[in-house]
Amino acid sequence: MRNNPETGMTLIVKTITRLTVGLILLFGIYIILHGHLSPGGGFAGGVIVALSFVHLMLAFGKDIAVSRVSKNLASNLESIGALMFLSIALLGFLGGSFFLNILPKGTPFNLFSAGIIPLCNIAIGIKVGVGLFAIFLALVVLERSK
């Protein structure tokens, strides 16, 4: 993150953001991956992931954030997230029913357990994370043509 004093907020905000933005992203990923064990899940985690990018945009201006995740990438990832979720649901047909949990369930309260639920959470996390970021981006980038 190059420090361009022309855009964004003051040095104090930028320094703190630089320190915390990675932690926020990590926390979002933690919430997504532990969705089947603890409160949270794909939606809540996805929102936190999106917030880390929004945070970046607020502190450093829109160019930095767009250089990380562009508008096209966001829109493609959103479709991919939705299709991932749908294909996980369709995989259930292998076992005979739509949305059937066909993977081994494992022992409860282990990270690798609950069959397809963590995979669903990841797909939802991708979809919600980039979707929310894309909405914020649209509000910032798209201006009314004069």
Add this chain to the structure above:
Amino acid sequence: MNNTTIIPLFVIIPLAAAFLISLVGKFIRRSSETIIFISSLVLLVFSLYARFLLNSSAGKIMIYKIGGWAPPFGICMVLDGLSCFMLITVNLIAFFVAVYSLSYMEQYTDKPKFFTLFSLMVCGMNGLIITGDLFNLFVFLEIASIASYALVAFGTEAEELEASFKYAIMGSVASAFIFIGIAFLYSFTSTLNMADMARVLSNKQNEWVIPFVGVLFLMGFGLKSALVPFHAWLPDAHPSAPASISAMLSGVLIKTLGIYSLIRIFFNIIGPTQGYLTVLMFLGAISMIVGVVLALSQWDLKRLLAYHSISQIGYVVLGIGLGTPLGVLGGLFHLFNHSVFKSLLFLNSGAVDYATGTRDLKETGGLGKLMPVTAKTNLVASMSIAGIPPFNGFFSKAIIIIACLEKGNFGYAICAVIGSILTLASFMKVQKFAFLGEIKDKFKNIKEAPFAMLFSMVCLAIICIFGGLMLIPSLRFFLDDAVAVILKGTGYASVVLEAAAK
């Protein structure tokens, strides 16, 4: 894999199509058109095939348990006579509108986005129709509503954005009422499965929950279906959308989101009481008269059609509100007929707009000579909506009026006749100012609409002409099964739970 596997496909196909289009539509030329055409054709064929499967199934009901979880614990999808009737209506209109849009949407940029939203809207409506779970119904209702808010604003001009904003606000208020109603029912019955909820409600005494929830649902679904005190958003939203979307909104969206959900909840879950039926009949009669009177003074072709939607929805609600077998039959038949001829009228208005660039009736005139197909299909649709024999609108309106007389509601019967006469008057105006008379100089060089648009219009016109045939005994099962589900009332609970237990 058995017969019931077809049920979730009505949600899977449009959902997959929507996101595939948004993913590959930008990169591969004409891929969005191909995907939307195939998916809507497959949906139409599947909905007809589902009707065939339903005929051969025991008890005329099919249940699909999502994830293998039996109701009331899991979410189930229910395909019965009423769902099947609505599925065929929705997918029939959606197919013809999709074909029409292939050419019509050339005027706009970014077709892939349009088809993504269109597909999501179809997914929401199909899901709402087949779900057997009340919260699921709300989720699909929101999918369809939010896609339609975006589609109304698709032109992104000031007028369209304003209409869309108004629609979004009114729609969200409606969703909030529906959501609160569902929350009350959930806290009272401790279940969300519609069949199980109906069973619990019939066994549990209460004094205030059901009337309170009934009012909330009446406001929510009344807003969604634009019955008269709640109609303010519709005359702005429908004209602003692209013509193909106006056809979807007016043809099927207000019926699926409004009327179907209202029927399902009032008749099958709560159980109809005379109080509700009286309110429904009254709202229907008011909508019928107010809509058509407001329509008479309109000069914008699409706005005129939008007011007629309010009026025709009044007929449907009046018929269903009668609660007699004949009344419900007439209401449902009018629902089907209205979705056919009103989509056709909106598609015609789109063709006029496409050719001339205006839809102000004061400016057009004499288009009949240059656009013969549009003029003829418009004539067919106008005759149908006004209730001239032998078009389909005549039969459904006649059944509703006869049912009113049979039940002794002479006032409502007279309202229906007056509404019909005023409808005829206002469509005579459309014919005179749009298609008859002398052509203006600036429109001397206009051409007839392209083939894809004409194909949809002609097919819908043929359905208008032969729609009355659905009343002959060998084809009546299509309507009779739907009527039977409504008249069974809360008996729906035991039918679904027994079928699910198998």
